[in-house]
Amino acid sequence: MITLKQVQKSYFNTATPLQVLKGIDMHVAEGEFVSIMGSSGSGKSTLLNILGILDDYDSGSYELAGTLVKNLSQTTAARYRNRFLGFVFQSFNLLPFKTAQENVALPLYYQKVSRSKRNQIALEYLDKVGIRDWAHHLPAELSGGQKQRVAIARALISKPRVVLADEPTGALDSVTSQEVINLFRQINRDEKLTMLVVTHENEVAAQTDRIIRLKDGQILLNE
Amino acid sequence: MIDLLQEIGYGIRKNKLRTFLTAFSVGWGIFILIILLGAGSGLLNGIIYQFRDGAINSIWIRPQRTSLAYGGMQPGRQLRFTNEDYDYVKNNVKGVEHVTARFYLWGEFTIRYKQNYSAFDVRSCHPDHRYLEKTLITKGRFLNDKDQLEKRKVAVIGTKVEEILFKGVEPLDKYITINNIQYKVVGVFDDEGGEQEVRQLYIPISTAQMAYNGGNRIHHLMYTVGDASPKENDAILNEVKKNIAERHRFDPNDPRALSIWNNIEDFKRITGVFDAIGIFLWVVGLGTIVAGIVGVSNIMLISVKERTREIGIRKALGATPSSIVSLILLESIIITAGAGYLGLLSGIGLVELIQWGLAQAGEQPEFFRNPQVNISTALYALLILVFSGTLAGFFPARRAAQIVPIEALKEE
């Protein structure tokens, strides 16, 4: 599903150019549930942003579901993100002025699905992540775990091929974290979804199929 | 579309006060523009009112002395118009609406009705003359073709003449004497041109030529050209000049041979000044609007900056740059057009109110009449609004489209 070959990435907006990824080779099969670990600053988020077509890379190649992702226009990148990818962030990134249901429905708005249809689908997904009753609440009225469930429902609603999560449990307590991981597992199993989760928590990583360890912009271990 | 409007609604609601203040500045700009244009039209109508006495589209031609040698003749020859000149313009020149000549009866005439008498001016002319002077018949009729053809001794008298000679007696069909010749009164006229105009009498030109030894001579030739454009008017005048020059054998390019008073030129000159004033008013009004646009643009820029994270999230979820641009642009257009529309309505409302007030007061001031905003002005204003909304939203929208999702999502 995902194949990276010698992907390199540097930031040039710093005083001296900073090479963050120094030639990444990796492969993730369809339906795999993979975690990416590494110390802070090792380039995990950078890697995930490239996988999520939120950022460009300098050299090498990235194939997503058999399509080469390189030098895409903004519009094409937006379409690929919308169709192929779902995102879950550490800080949830819900729109504060929209209800849980409207937040979940947003990706379908950009697929030009009619309002009533997408609200109905959003409700189904909220049900799937177990917070249907909170559909009409604003994010501010929800707990951290509930917010992350809304975010997960939003990541799933467009039926993506890959879900990318950057420290999804970073802002949650251990009990809630476990619930979120269970949810991921269940989705991975039920929907055969490919999932990549960045984490620095060993308990989280241990529950995935495979751990990719990053150090100084290189893959240290591929277990 | 409804979806997009709803998305915009969030943006506007989030910053109610600020949105209101900027919207107000745009509305105010349009309001001022409309008021200025209304005032301009009031002044212009005042000027048009000053011209009410004579037809706006009239040309008056008098023969003078030639100033160029032509066909073996020396310059300095006095020209004389005859009935032929009138007939030619009347029958052969296309585009001419009304034609009349005048045969001048020099000096004041003593006009008598029974024991009442006074001195008045007498004008002799053709029936069409009343269109050129905008003569208003209040009793009876004006001179007609039959009077002219049969050289009847009939007269149409001004209201002042009626007042002085008849002192309340019905004047129609009574006989007055003009220097001892009897004329029958067939009508009474009024004229908005002032007191002097109604201290006159009109008699048929054919009668005057006969009674006062005029032969077929005429002193003044006048015609109107209907609603001809200035260009058509020039063409007609050239044709008339050429024909007269041919008949009287003088150089058609002689600048002195004819004295031409062109009412259109005067009118054009004055309305030209008003066009300039109009442009000035537009510039001032537009300046006010531009200030409003800059305000909206700034607000939108701040709003985009504040919404960086939101826009980043939208992009991560699949919003294309163009969908972000339309979001911001439409928000800008809605704010400016909505506010401007209110400004437009209240501006028109105020102008209408002033007009109504003037009408109620009865006597309107001569220099300021019927202020109004016409439909095309309002449409232009609306067009400007949409355009300015687009302009105001352009830079903020571009800024929004350039937002990089990862940067936006990093900002805490």
Ligand SMILES: Nc1ncnc2c1ncn2[C@@H]1O[C@H](COP(=O)(O)OP(=O)(O)O)[C@@H](O)[C@H]1O
């Ligand atoms: N937009 C950026 N511009 C410059 N440097 C960056 C940028 N994003 C990340 N970095 C730097 O790149 C390195 C890797 O960052 P990141 O991928 O976020 O690491 P991790 O997620 O593993 O903590 C860090 O040293 C960070 O400071």
Ligand SMILES: [Mg+2]
């Ligand atoms: Mg990180």
